[in-house]
Amino acid sequence: MELTERKKKVLRSIVDLYIRTAEPVGSKAIAALPDMKYSSATIRNEMADLTALGYLEQPHTSAGRIPSAAGYRLYVDELMMDYRLSIDETKSINTAIEEKMQRVDKLVEKVAKLVSQATNLPAISAASRSSDAVVKRFELIYAGSGSFILVLMMPGDQVVNKLIKLPLNVEESDLKVLSAVLNAAMTDLPLEEMTAELLERVMRSAGAAGPLVPVILDFTQEMLKNHGSTNMAVYGQSRLLGLPEYRDVDKAQKILSSIDEDTLSNLPAVMRNANGTKVLVGPENVAQELKDSSVVMTKFDIGEGMQGMIGVVGPTRMDYAQVTARLSYFAETLSKAFAKPEQPQLPEAISEEPHKEA
Amino acid sequence: MELTERKKKVLRSIVDLYIRTAEPVGSKAIAALPDMKYSSATIRNEMADLTALGYLEQPHTSAGRIPSAAGYRLYVDELMMDYRLSIDETKSINTAIEEKMQRVDKLVEKVAKLVSQATNLPAISAASRSSDAVVKRFELIYAGSGSFILVLMMPGDQVVNKLIKLPLNVEESDLKVLSAVLNAAMTDLPLEEMTAELLERVMRSAGAAGPLVPVILDFTQEMLKNHGSTNMAVYGQSRLLGLPEYRDVDKAQKILSSIDEDTLSNLPAVMRNANGTKVLVGPENVAQELKDSSVVMTKFDIGEGMQGMIGVVGPTRMDYAQVTARLSYFAETLSKAFAKPEQPQLPEAISEEPHKEA
DNA sequence: GCTTAGCACTCAGGGAAATGGAGTGCTAAA
């Protein structure tokens, strides 16, 4: 049996309606749609075929049909109409994003919140630094009273620092020497090349400040490691409870407890190699716990060598068209916002995002 | 009518039992308790009195009694037996905390998670810096290609930095002058005293680097502001769904959507002036949404002039004794962990927590 | 005077049975 145009149209209508109502869809309801020119009996036949083809399911004999996972898949891939954002929607997304973005971790939280609000679903947001993690320059600032500040500068104007105290007396001149040595030997090195052997060599050349080298190297390595790490936030879990599919508390708990940073942590990885917006329908999902739900996600560019990702989790019956549209618009707007940096407070000074630490 | 010892004993037993079972407690059940020497009829009389006194409520005529808010209050304040942590519990809390604590925001997340696990309830954790926010020292590092790094050092060895770029050519010597001026004029000043007048004066003395002053001041002010800010995390919301009082999805959603950073943000403030462990029973709660639930929270010391707070949210029927005990132990252990800093990697170097930024 | 056995009464919760209605598949006519 082949999938005629009419069958597709019927399927689309069913999915559309089911997305709206969350109730099994009957032949009458479809036949009653304004642009449906056939009687309910005809629709019934088509529905029987669609069921046989595996695109629809029937909860029980005397109920309507609901889309199967395959049905949703087809819908997402071929059938759904593009959802066009209203001016209001674009506006509210725009103004939401325009507020000054702070540190990346705050950003991630904020974006998760915004996306969750915009879609009325739980949202995930993640930012991961791309792995071009090397130190461009070392800087040692003598900080008085036997301590100094180690400053690491990385590509994309990222700066990291750490205050180090030592009982042993280090002269400011020793630090100068040490920083020269470090900059000569250890810049532009990826994590893997910072070997014990290198450590020894640097220590030997460092003279009086030699004992500091291991501390510095340690911190550097830790930073480079974290540098490739992912920052993520989840927000709005409770929105699921408003949906009829989660009226059952047990189901709700199961899904809610799996929507957290831990179980969702592999989503960003899934996204890394994907392009555009990705939809994972039910059983296609990565995590076992999500196999009754769907995930829609997309990437955006943060700049400074960082990658962002936003996504939502919802019932397989979710308004894919709308969610996809909103998510994409979000991603686009975010990418744009990062591409053109904020206006500086001072006309002739271009200043980066504030870098803050604890 | 006075609250005799026997009435108290009955009340305690009722609350204890209700906490365990979540079902209205009848006179028979209390009479059957091993250390209860009276018949159910006597208990019934006592229960009638306790109801008249406002400590108990009756869902309907033929049901048992449940504690009222006043009943819980009395229970928490006077009646409940201390819960003694088992060795296993203390052990698991200890090992959980012993893992190296990273940056404060990560710490907050981690603690929230641990507390949630330990109590099987949603947990809040917050850390706020005390408001002794002043800059101890300014440092300007020339970073080549028309940019420099501004480093602010604050009390408690906190260091903050920011990379600033400028098209106008600034010599390294100008930066030296500027930093001297800044250190002379702007150290140890609280936020309030950084006035426009000061800005002007500093700009005048700064010479060639004068135009940089506003940017620097701006950033400094922003940092000082954030410095007094609160970092908080909420974890384990879904645990509520396991409890019988939240079997009703609507109730569950109501409470769950109010357990987030926003609505709970005033809890740390409540805690600030309190001592020890605080229990907010039902209607005593700050937020309207929580008036059917209870909050237990306590403070701990992070050191470096920072204050921590942990708390849990749960049904009014929660095991106050156990939760209080666990929370207190957590707080104690955390305070201790921060009091004795980690061993340094290098015997003669004491290094601070890593300071990282994006 | 306190305690307790006894008893009539109340009422929520649960199961069984009855009802209604939405939806189906099939057949036969258009």
Next chain:
DNA sequence: TTTAGCACTCCATTTCCCTGAGTGCTAAGC
């Protein structure tokens, strides 16, 4: 090929009844 018609299925809802836990009160017992 489409559609009207019809018998059939079966879920969801409602209604009803019954059970049993729990109460308050009274009167007898210690």
